[in-house]
Amino acid sequence: MQITLAPMEGVMDHHMRQLLTAVGGYDLCVTEFIRVVDLRLPAKVYRRLSPELYNNSKTTSGTPVRIQLLGQNAHCLAQNADKAISIGSDGIDLNFGCPAKTVNKNKGGAVLLKSPETLYEIVREVRKVVPEFHTLSAKIRLGYDDKSLAIENAQAVAEAGADEIAVHARTKEEGYRPPAHWHWIAKIKDTIDIPVTANGDIFSVDDARRCMEISGCDRIMIGRGALATPNLAQAIKGLEEPNSWAEILVILKKYLFIQTMGDQEKYLPSRIKQWLTFMKLQHPQAAVFLQQVRKIKTTQEMLAAINKEQLSIS
Template sequence: MQIVLAPMEGVVDHLMRDMLTRIGGFDLCITEFVRVVDQRLPARVFRRLCPELEYGGKTPAGVPVRVQLLGQEPNWLAENAAKAVQLGSPGIDLNFGCPAKTVNKSRGGAVLLKETEQLYHIVKAVRQAVPAEYPVSAKIRLGYDDTALTLDNASAIEAAGASVLTVHARTKADGYKPPAYWPWIAHIRQRIAIPVIANGEIWTPAQARQCQQEATTQDIMLGRGALALPNLAQSIRSGQPAMPWPEVLQLLMQYSEFEVVGDKGKYYSNRIKQWFSYLKLQYPEAAELFSQLRLLKRNEDILRLLQQQLSNCYHN
């Protein structure tokens, strides 16, 4: 069983990858996407989104971190893929699943699921640009508006030379509304021979087992579920009980303590609030605390509130 940490734009940055991989259970992380349009990007762009490149392409816990690219032009994606690998990425991931309107309007992400031939050309160009020993993975949804091209898209990606395919078991039109259609992943696995990773609507160990059964694959990718329950990967892998709320508070404090240069903490205060939107789904205490935290804008004020809450936990 392989468990991969999903590339959640705006939430799973290098600090979150560090924390979640220290907790354990993950075999691989994928970065937030590097947007490729019409140029070869400078090294600083890759290092900003993937500081792990400076440390062998791994988190401090030793988990590999694969750079993700999002774009529509095969040649530019190929050039940037080669650059990312030269900088230390242990492979390349291609984003064909992002449902964001701003991305889709500029012909990136899930909208490419309407263009099977273009998927093929992109994956083939990147595969040819990246040395054979480095994996090239792709992530798709079941389709854009419907599933008419699901199997064709999967076959095209395999034929172009992809090493692995991750499938978020919903269309773009489905968004993130339950359910995820895991049996569709089983249909894809019947069509292609490369490994397939199942993704979507895995919040608990029981749902992970159900997904694995319905998708007929042991390999899974965790996104929102891992943010809602920080030790979800370990719970799935070893039956570890849910992380107690005081330990979650300590994680939140750790996240808030990072020094921020230039933006006076706004970046991290926004991201910690986004994290709370997921924690509220598993921890009633998070919903109550968020009513106070959402009004705060400075990291030091957020940290003070978290310290107060942790102290209350130990004195009640």
């Protein structure tokens, strides 16, 4: 079973990709989206978001990284896909699923699910510039307001030439509220002939098993679940037991140490606290620890707090 590390805007940056792929089990990463409006962006924009381009588009652990583009102008998206491929991206992913209000207001992300014709046009134009030996994938939701166009949207993506499709099993209006409607992925899979990746509410090994059974998917994609339990991919593959709280504290410390110099004093404590909000979904200790560190503002204070927590459970 191939497992993809999902893109998560403002969370799954290259530091997090580096850490989680080092933990293991992930076969592919998709970057946070690059917003495309009306310009062919310079290489530095792509390399800033995905420094892995300097490493043959792989993390330091060797996991391939695919650039994701978001926009509504088919011609401009094609130009930028061509640019990303030319500087080494491991294929191209198109974002038709982002639920953010600002993105949708500017006619990007999930709002495009109102128009299967637009999805078809975008995928067709991007396919023209992405060589056959590079993967063109797309991520969708089940719809915007409702699921009435779910199958038509998936068919449009497939018929326009995409090699793969990932489906987050909710509409834009449903956001991230449970449950994820995995049975809808099965309906989609029955109507298209490209591999289908299931996404949504996969937080445990049992979730992954049930998702695969219900959806009949070819692959799975995890995001919030990977943050809640960093070695979830390894656990799903039967290679390890899910991380304990003690193991997670070690991973948090590693995250502090892989960061670059610069504004880390302002940046890192906030990112650790953000990460803990996802961890508390599976680990009650994370909720308690989050309350203890919520006023911390420096990296050294955060490191001291983690060391203290480790001592308390040893």
